Amino acid sequence: MREDMTRADLRTRKEDVTLQTASTRYVDGDGIRFAYRRVGPENGIPLVLLQHFSGNIDAWDPAVVNGLANERPVIVFDNAGVGRSTGQTPDNVEAMARDAITFITSLGLTQVDLLGFSLGGCVAQQIASVQSGLVRKLILVGTAPRGGEQHLMAVLQAAFSDAGAPDPRLPLFFTSSVNSKSAGLAFLKRTKERIEDRDIESGPAVTGPQARALISWCAALDPEHISLRSISHPTLVVGGGADAMLPANNAYTMFKAMMNAQLVLYPDSGHGAIFQYPEIFVSNALSFLKV
Template structure:
């Protein structure tokens, strides 16, 4: 895995990590997977989502994977935008800087909103789209209430345990295993940028969901093959969002994971990886 800062034309620096299995044949350019993380613990956390202890990142077994922090997040410089449209523009600028003419795009949570915007406005750039734990424009969100509830659990070793996982024994066990993977990384970790990042990101997500799109014009503009993924008991961005997206999009598949919350892809990481790879390879 390589970690690098790229400088854009505006002078801001974007942090990215690239993973690839060097024993495999180098994929073609349009097989690259670009991942837009969510609004909390950025690139370091992405590694734990799809990683087993005995293998490198599973999605990178047969394709280069670039996980990046958008403007102001993690080690990327600049100011974090407070709206999805600006985040999408920054992401496209970064992809252009890397010289990617065609990518598979994966977005989680707020990153999924950004990925929708990119796919709708830059159809020729995106080959396939994976949207995880996210919402359409005008969708349902309970961000502030869910965060308040999660942080009220002072007995939890980490607020992500009640935030991302259900109360069942199986889900909590998966959550603790997820945290073990997160904390396993000791070096080259991303810093927590605090309210300078979380406040504009929260505003972006809340505004996105508060902006009506009764005809789902943005979703209907997405013609690329898409995989929509959600946890059955996601309290932050409920699973009804995923079903609404699936119905509105012309070429979408839907996966709902049982007994799982906003961190469904962390809880069912092995299954998610196998299904995501099958979708991208089809």
């Protein structure tokens, strides 16, 4: 295992404090070179963020990442085949979880908190199931359990067919209300604040396998919720009340089945609820993560 760092990586935290300014680092594990950024204090249990379908490091909302990093070390990364990470994007959640575990352990970390958004939430569940001791607490956002309800392809088709949307993430992540649209435009602006060393956008080599992984995860029926019931970690389940991609009944199902879960649903919000209410979400998340 080897971590490559440039001179820029040796800057102090004061200079390298935000998602927009943090240098992109790399660590090798199991033949994959993972790209990542780390922000926040040096000490403490790191919060590792697992990204949504098609997303890369720069698709995260700086308001969320930087807000969490005010109190916690936060690590955002590209899993295998995504962005600047090498390797091939798997077409199943189990392999994605194995790659994520490789990344975490390659950094020399023995315990982390996980925040998984959408597809990343499925990966987080799998990690907690197969590598329980590595995880302290879970935050599952806009995601689904194994066998959960999803409308990925229909919602994606509608979003990319919306000629009036400046970015497909606007109809994907937000509702049609004035307030939600306004929050969505503000989110899109924040994601473009980083100018230099931006991550590489995802193409079919990423989106194809990821779509198959999410659809297969939701197609694998688990009526007794055995997978969910196996997760004993303290868990915060978060969703948007009007999520069209992975509906909010998934969040309620997880809350009911998991032995140690809390549930938060945000009003008038879609798949990107935490980006519509970044300050409230950060406050909720930090309160939950405190020991």
